[in-house]
Amino acid sequence: MTHHRLDAARQTLVLATPANGLPICTYWGARLPDNADLAAVATASELDLTGGMLDANPxxxxxxxxxxxxxxxxxxxxxxxxxxxxxxxxxxxxxxxxxxxxxxxxxxxxxxxxxxxxxxxxxxxxxxxxxxxxxxxxxxxxxxxxxxxxxxxxxxxxxxxxxxxxxxxxxxxxxxxxxxxxxxxxxxxxxxxxxxxxxxxxxxxxxxxxxxxxxxxxxxxxxxxxxxxxxxxxxxxxxxxxxxxxxxxxxxxxxxxxxxxxxxxxxxxxxxxxxxxxxxxxVNWPKPDTPRPVHYNCWEAIYFDHSLDALTAIADRAAALGAERFVLDDGWFKGRDDDTTSLGDWTIDTAKWPDGLTPLIDHVHSLGMTFGLWFEPEMVNADSDLARAHPDWILGPMDQPLGRGQFVLDLAKTDVRDNMFNQISTILDAHQIDYIKWDHNRVLPFNDAAQTRGTLDLLHRLRTTHPKLEIESCASGGGRIDFGILHHTQRVWLSDSNDALSRLRIQHDAALLLPACVTGSHVGPRVCHTTGRIHSISFRAWVAAQRHMGFEMDPRELTEDEAATLTKVTAWYKANRDWLRTADILRLDSADPTVIAEQQQAADGSRFVVFAGHAGTSAQIAPRPLRLTGLDPTATYTIDLANRNDISSLSRGTPALKSGPVTLTGRSLMSQGIALPYALPDSMWIIEGHRA
Incomplete structure (x- = not known):
C-alpha cells in the first residue's frame, strides 16, 4: 500500500493506493503534522465486520x-x-x-x-x-x-x-x-x-x-x-x-x-x-490593475424604448452620480422592440439608431465612462432572419415550449459558433466596447454537455481575439454561476431582483462561494420592478456597495437629497474599492436573526468594514451586540460608524458607536461584540475598523 498526501493551508487529503485496485481517500480534514504516519491513518479508518455483511468491506x-x-x-x-x-x-x-x-x-x-x-x-x-x-x-x-x-x-x-x-x-x-x-x-x-x-x-x-x-x-x-x-x-x-x-x-x-x-x-x-x-x-482579469468601475445599466430605466436623446441625458446624470461604465442593455439590434423577436440578428437597428451606436458611445466616452453592450448569443427567436435561414441550427424540436419567446442555438455545431463569433466580433471591431453583458434567458430543451462545451469555446475564442474585453455572466440573473463560466468571464449578475432587501440575503449566502469583486450589485429604482417594495436610497446604495457597485434605474427620478446620498455612498465605494477587491467576506453569526451581517477584511488584517443589515423587526426592543471574527485577539482596533447620519430619531440612548469612534481589543470585539444603535427595518449600519 502506497500513501500520498496533499496539503493546502488548513486541510490535508490522504490517498492510499493498494497494489491492485483503485485508490481510497483515508483522510480528509484538518492539516496533519508533517511527520504523520499515513499508514497508521489508513489503518485507523478500517471498519470492523459483523453479521449480515460480506466477508470484506468493499x-x-x-x-x-x-x-x-x-x-x-x-x-x-x-x-x-x-x-x-x-x-x-x-x-x-x-x-x-x-x-x-x-x-x-x-x-x-x-x-x-x-x-x-x-x-x-x-x-x-x-x-x-x-x-x-x-x-x-x-x-x-x-x-x-x-x-x-x-x-x-x-x-x-x-x-x-x-x-x-x-x-x-x-x-x-x-x-x-x-x-x-x-x-x-x-x-x-x-x-x-x-x-x-x-x-x-x-x-x-x-x-x-x-x-x-x-x-x-x-x-x-x-x-x-x-x-x-x-x-x-x-x-x-x-x-x-x-x-x-x-x-x-x-x-x-x-x-x-x-x-x-x-x-x-x-x-x-x-x-x-x-x-x-x-x-x-x-478569473482571467483583462485589466488586473484597473479598479472595479462603478456600473450604470439602462435596463430598468428604458427597457426596449431606445432613443439617443434619452440615453445621453441618462448618461449625463449617471456620470454625475459617479458611474464609470455605461451598459446599453437589450433592445439595440434590428427589430428588437420586445422579447419575441430578433434574437440571433446582431446588427444595429437603424430605426432606433439611424447613425449607429457611435454617437452614444462617443458621448459616454466624453463623460469619462467606458461602454458596454448586451448580447444573448446562445438564443434565437423564431421571428428572426437567422432562424428562418437555419432552422437546423435550433437545439431540439420546433414544437418545444419556448422560453421567454426563444429557442436555443445548437452551439455544439462549429458553423453555429462561427456565425455567432463573426456577428459579435464585427460589432466589437467597429466600436470601442470594453464590456459585454452575456445573457442566457431560458433552460435547454434537454441536457447536453456538448452545448456547454460549445458555449465555453465561443467565450474563449472571443476573449482570445479581444483580450481586453470583460464579460459578465447573466442567466436571468443568477442562473449560471460557477467556476467553469467564471474562467471565461469576470462578473456575474447575481439576481434580476434589484430589491435591496432580497439582495441583502442573496449576497450573504452567495458569499459561500463568491468574492465581492465578481458579484454585480446595483441600486435599483425607488419602486422595485420585481417586488413593488420601496426602500430608502441609503439602504439601496449600501447594499450595492457591499459588492461590485452599480446603478440600474432612471437616475432622473432621484430627488436632490437622494442624489446627494447616492453620490456620497458611491464616493465611499471608490475610496475603499482597492482594498475591498482582495478582502475576505466573513459571514457573521448574529444573535438577532433579523440582522444579516458580514465583515469584509483586508488581506493583511489591518482594516475591515462590517455591513449589518436589518432585514426585519427584531423580537426584542434593543439591538443585540454583534460579535466580529477573524481579528488578532491581542491587537486593538478603532471602530466607527461610516453612516452616522442614518441614525433614527427613535434612537434615544447613548451606545458608544452613536457618538464617536471606539477602541477595543480584538478579543473584546470577538467575544462580547459591540452594541449597535437602534435601527429601523430595511436599513444598514456600516462599521469601519482599523488595527492600531
Missing part, C-alpha cells in the same frame, strides 16, 4: 465499482455502443507526482483507462480534483464522477443550494440518514435551482466556529450531486455532469474540476478559500 474508492460488490452508487456507469453494460475492473497503471498528483489505472480487457488528478493550492487553501476516462474504442458514458470522497462522520446535516428567479442562492439543510440526497440538474445550465455547491458542517458548526467540509463542481451545464449514507454507516459524496450528459459515443470523458475546502473556523473558512481561489486562480 472499498469506498475514488470511483466505487459495482464489479467490486460495492453496495452504494457507483462512480462510473458505461456501456458499449450497442447498449450492453460494461463492468470494468481496474488495476494500477502509473503514478506521476510533480505539481500535481496523477494516478492512472487500466482495464486491458475492455480497453479503458481511468485517471485521477489532484492539485493543492497552499495560498488559497483549495484542493482541485478531476477524473478522466479513456477508451480505445467508442463507448457510451452515462455517469462519470469526479474523485469520490467520504462524507464526514461527525456531521448531522448537509447544506446544498437551491433557488429561483429573483431569489437565488437559497441554502437547503438536509439531515444525513440512511439513503441518498441527490440532485440531477437537467436544465442544461448551472441553474437558479441547482447550484453545484455542498457544505458539510460538523456538529455545532456555525458561520464562525467549528469544522466544515465544502465541495464545488466547476461546471456550467447540468450537474449531478449525491450524498449517500450506506447501511454500514460510511458516507460518500459524488459530483459530475448530469447523468446522460454526453449523448454520443466517445473515447474520452473528463469531469469538471471538483474544488475542495476544509475549515476549522466555521462555514466562513471554506467560503474564504473559495473566494480567494476564484479571484486569484480562476
Amino acid at each position: 472499498a469506498l474508492t475514488l470511483c466505487p465499482q459495482s464489479s467490486a460488490a460495492f453496495p452504494g452508487q457507483p462512480g462510473l456507469v458505461v456501456r458499449s455502443v450497442d447498449g450492453a453494460p460494461l463492468r470494468p475492473v481496474f488495476s494500477k497503471a502509473a503514478t506521476k507526482r510533480s505539481d500535481a498528483l496523477s494516478l492512472s489505472y487500466g482495464d486491458a480487457a475492455l480497453g479503458l483507462t481511468l485517471t485521477f488528478r489532484f492539485t493543492a493550492d497552499e495560498a488559497t487553501g483549495v484542493i482541485t480534483a478531476s477524473t478522466t476516462l479513456g477508451s480505445t474504442s467508442p463507448i457510451l458514458c452515462d455517469w462519470l464522477a469526479a474523485p469520490v470522497l467520504p462524507g464526514p462522520q461527525l456531521a448531522d446535516g448537509m447544506i446544498d443550494v437551491a433557488g429561483r428567479w429573483c431569489d437565488e442562492f437559497q441554502p437547503v439543510t438536509t439531515s444525513w440518514s440512511a439513503g441518498i440526497r441527490t440532485r440531477d440538474n437537467r436544465t442544461g445550465r448551472t441553474g437558479h435551482e441547482h447550484v453545484p455547491l455542498l457544505y458539510l458542517p460538523a456538529r455545532g458548526c456555525t458561520n464562525t466556529g467549528g469544522e466544515a467540509h465544502a465541495l464545488h463542481y466547476g461546471w456550467s451545464g447540468g450537474h449531478r450531486m449525491l450524498a449517500e449514507e450506506l447501511p454500514d454507516g460510511r458516507r460518500q459524496v459524488q459530483f459530475g455532469h448530469a447523468s446522460g450528459s454526453d449523448l454520443l459515443p466517445g473515447q474520452r470523458f473528463v469531469t469538471a474540476p471538483l474544488y475542495l475546502a476544509f475549515s476549522d473556523t466555521g462555514l466562513t473558512g471554506c467560503a474564504v478559500s473559495f473566494q480567494r481561489h476564484l479571484r486569484d486562480r480562476i
